[in-house]
Amino acid sequence: MKLLGGYSPQLLFYILNDLMFKKLPNFAVTNQFGLFLLVILFVLFFSFFTDGFSSRFNLFALSRVVAIDIMIGLAMMVVILTGGLNLSLGALGVSAAMFGGWLMEVVGIPIIPAMLLTLAMGGFLGWINGYVTVKTGVHSFIVTLATMSIYFGMMTLFTEAEAFRKLPETFTDFGSLKLFNKYVSPLLLVSIFFVFLLFYLFKFTDLGRKLIAAGANPDAAELSGISVGQMFIYCHILSGLLAAVAALMLTSRIGAAIPSMAGNLGFDWLLPAFLAPVLGGTLLSGGKVTVFGTMLGAVLVTLITNGLYLIEVGEFWIRFFLGIILLLAVLLDKAREFFAQKSNVLS
Amino acid sequence: MNFFSQEYFKKDWFGLLIVVLLSGVIISFFKPAFLSSFNLYVLMLSVSLWLVVAMSQMIIIAIGQMNLSVGAIGGLVAISFTGLMEVHGFSIPYAILTGLFIGLFCGFINGFLTVKTGISAFIITLATLYIFKGMNLGITEAQPFYQIPESIKNFGNAKIIGPVPYLIIIPIIITVMMWLLMNKTQSGRNMLAYGNSVQSSELMGISPTKVVITAHVISGFLAAIGGMLVVCRLQLGTPNIGDSWLLPSFAAPVIGGAVLAGGKVDVIATALGVIIVAIISQALVIFKIDPFFVQILLGFMILIAVFINRYREYKEERRKKIFIYEASHE
Numbered sequence: 251m252k253l254l255g256g257y258s259p260q261l262l263f264y265i266l267n268d269l270m271f272k273k274l275p276n277f278a279v280t281n282q283f284g285l286f287l288l289v290i291l292f293v294l295f296f297s298f299f300t301d302g303f304s305s306r307f308n309l310f311a312l313s314r315v316v317a318i319d320i321m322i323g324l325a326m327m328v329v330i331l332t333g334g335l336n337l338s339l340g341a342l343g344v345s346a347a348m349f350g351g352w353l354m355e356v357v358g359i360p361i362i363p364a365m366l367l368t369l370a371m372g373g374f375l376g377w378i379n380g381y382v383t384v385k386t387g388v389h390s391f392i393v394t395l396a397t398m399s400i401y402f403g404m405m406t407l408f409t410e411a412e413a414f415r416k417l418p419e420t421f422t423d424f425g426s427l428k429l430f431n432k433y434v435s436p437l438l439l440v441s442i443f444f445v446f447l448l449f450y451l452f453k454f455t456d457l458g459r460k461l462i463a464a465g466a467n468p469d470a471a472e473l474s475g476i477s478v479g480q481m482f483i484y485c486h487i488l489s490g491l492l493a494a495v496a497a498l499m500l501t502s503r504i505g506a507a508i509p510s511m512a513g514n515l516g517f518d519w520l521l522p523a524f525l526a527p528v529l530g531g532t533l534l535s536g537g538k539v540t541v542f543g544t545m546l547g548a549v550l551v552t553l554i555t556n557g558l559y560l561i562e563v564g565e566f567w568i569r570f571f572l573g574i575i576l577l578l579a580v581l582l583d584k585a586r587e588f589f590a591q592k593s594n595v596l597s
Numbered sequence: 598m599n600f601f602s603q604e605y606f607k608k609d610w611f612g613l614l615i616v617v618l619l620s621g622v623i624i625s626f627f628k629p630a631f632l633s634s635f636n637l638y639v640l641m642l643s644v645s646l647w648l649v650v651a652m653s654q655m656i657i658i659a660i661g662q663m664n665l666s667v668g669a670i671g672g673l674v675a676i677s678f679t680g681l682m683e684v685h686g687f688s689i690p691y692a693i694l695t696g697l698f699i700g701l702f703c704g705f706i707n708g709f710l711t712v713k714t715g716i717s718a719f720i721i722t723l724a725t726l727y728i729f730k731g732m733n734l735g736i737t738e739a740q741p742f743y744q745i746p747e748s749i750k751n752f753g754n755a756k757i758i759g760p761v762p763y764l765i766i767i768p769i770i771i772t773v774m775m776w777l778l779m780n781k782t783q784s785g786r787n788m789l790a791y792g793n794s795v796q797s798s799e800l801m802g803i804s805p806t807k808v809v810i811t812a813h814v815i816s817g818f819l820a821a822i823g824g825m826l827v828v829c830r831l832q833l834g835t836p837n838i839g840d841s842w843l844l845p846s847f848a849a850p851v852i853g854g855a856v857l858a859g860g861k862v863d864v865i866a867t868a869l870g871v872i873i874v875a876i877i878s879q880a881l882v883i884f885k886i887d888p889f890f891v892q893i894l895l896g897f898m899i900l901i902a903v904f905i906n907r908y909r910e911y912k913e914e915r916r917k918k919i920f921i922y923e924a925s926h927e
Binding site: 335382386387388389391392393395396397398399400402403404406407514515520521524528534564566567568569570571572573574576577580581584 | 663710714715716717719720721723724725726727728729730731732734735737738739840841843844847851857858887889890891892893895896897899900903904907
């Protein structure tokens with residue numbers, strides 16, 4: 251019996267039973283697996299039917315874009331966890347990045363401290379979102395709608411809508427660096443690092459479990475001694491931090507901190523921000539996060555956008571298709587939920 | 598009976614009316630140019646557009662949802678309206694009818710998808726926002742339409758009397774109709790009941806499908822009118838019409854005391870909210886303050902309005918509790 255590590259024979263029986271009679275291992279029926287297949291399908295499709303999809307240049311460009319989309323998706327995901335959302339994501343990120351650009355160019359602080367201060371700024375702006383949401387009890391939609399306008403307005407006011415173009419070269423070089431036989435941008439590695447960090451946070455730390463518990467059932471969490479308000483504020487701070495990271499990466503990629511890099515009011519980030527977590531299987535009602543799903547969702551979105559450009563649908567129709575994809579994604583999500591419930595009832 | 602305990606002091610719109618009057622008096626005291634005929638004309642023009650946009654959002658807030666695609670519908674209608682006239686040679690009435698129909702149809706899609714799938718209106722309208730906006734850009738390739746018939750240009754410029762523009766007639770009619778709808782009709786009350794509590798409204802026999810689709814169709818219709826009003830005012834149909842509608846569309850109803858969870862909206866207060874936003878934006882121009890301040894201020898005004906609404910709810914709850922406590926200790 252010692253070989254079995256103290257498992258009772260009965261438990262062993264259950265495990266064997268599980269392995270034998272469940273035809274597919276758990277991973278295969280998860281959302282991530284379906285997404286993974288879709289990603290592979292699209293990669294194959296685009297590399298056969300378009301010129302230049304698998305070219306070194308395109309893959310490098312893709313890795314730079316996908317890196318940022320992953321961060322944006324994660325930044326939204328941690329707020330969706332609370333059952334809320336963060337409309338100010340783009341405005342917040344751009345404000346933080348402009349602050350960073352100002353620190354590097356005008357104040358002349360070395361890169362590392364400047365980046366840390368930028369992250370602190372992102373966290374602070376996120377804290378404002380969280381604090382106001384929790385203290386007023388108003389839905390985060392309206393709070394972040396207001397702060398979106400405030401952050402973006404303040405940023406434009408302070409910078410006078412001027413870009414910071416003379417950033418330190420080490421910082422901008424990082425964005426154009428090519429790794430692995432010039433196929434991959436280091437930005438993607440940064441994103442993957444954050445993916446694993448968040449995975450660790452939500453899977454293996456006390457804090458992460460508390461955050462999920464607070465999002466899943468605030469009342470139950472409160473009763474079991476978790477300060478739900480505080481957890482929600484943490485989620486917003488985390489969202490601000492991740493948005494600041496995304497904006498810093500974008501700044502490094504463009505080579506300048508530009509006020510309009512996320513569109514007016516930072517609205518251009520909103521679609522990838524929602525697409526990635528929703529495709530990845532994060533529940534909009536809160537309480538469930540899928541870090542790897544969000545990553546795969548972001549990859550899928552970037553792939554499709556890139557592919558649409560390559561098959562020349564015209565850049566103006568891309569938004570249209572992304573809107574349709576978001577719609578299909580939520581409809582599929584709903585269908586999956588429905589069938590999951592049905593199979594639960596049956597078993 | 599104390600003078601201050603009169604019924605209208607407790608209404609949402611009363612406090613706002615005082616704010617409107619006070620701010621008007623204060624601004625015109627410092628800058629008499631505020632009351633100049635030209636300034637009032639500009640003020641009324643901006644009020645007339647935002648009134649329609651705010652009503653379009655308000656009716657969705659009434660059922661406890663939100664419509665991000667208001668601006669996208671307005672933009673799509675604006676370019677279809679002008680494009681049909683310029684490229685396809687539609688006559689004005691047909692172009693207007695087609696524009697309104699597009700608005701109705703877009704609203705119907707929003708409502709249908711929301712109620713049939715049970716997915717939150719936020720995410721549905723976010724998707725349709727990009728779909729409508731994508732269609733807009735795909736059709737126009739980001740180029741504006743310039744050929745607007747003279748009669749439409751004249752309508753956009755003409756004044757009825759003194760500084761009052763013709764353009765304000767339609768928004769005023771819409772506001773009155775909305776007031777009647779929300780306060781005097783069965784379907785308006787049904788919407789508020791649905792917004793207040795989906796479950797109890799269903800138990801009362803109100804059909805959610807009917808309520809949600811009606812509200813979204815009206816919202817799309819109003820957004821369409823808004824888009825066409827902008828065309829009249831700008832005298833051209835640009836694809837970026839509607840891009841900046843999101844914030845103002847929420848600002849006015851929220852300042853007007855609408856509860857975002859649904860079930861409580863006040864048409865008059867929303868209209869006053871529009872006027873307050875317009876006056877303040879105008880004042881910033883008159884005092885030569887950076888226009889970016891308008892955005893910041895609008896954000897702060899939403900937050901402050903939310904705080905005030907919250908505080909009033911809190912007081913109301915307390916008052917009820919004390920009342921119940923006293924009643925049980927009689």
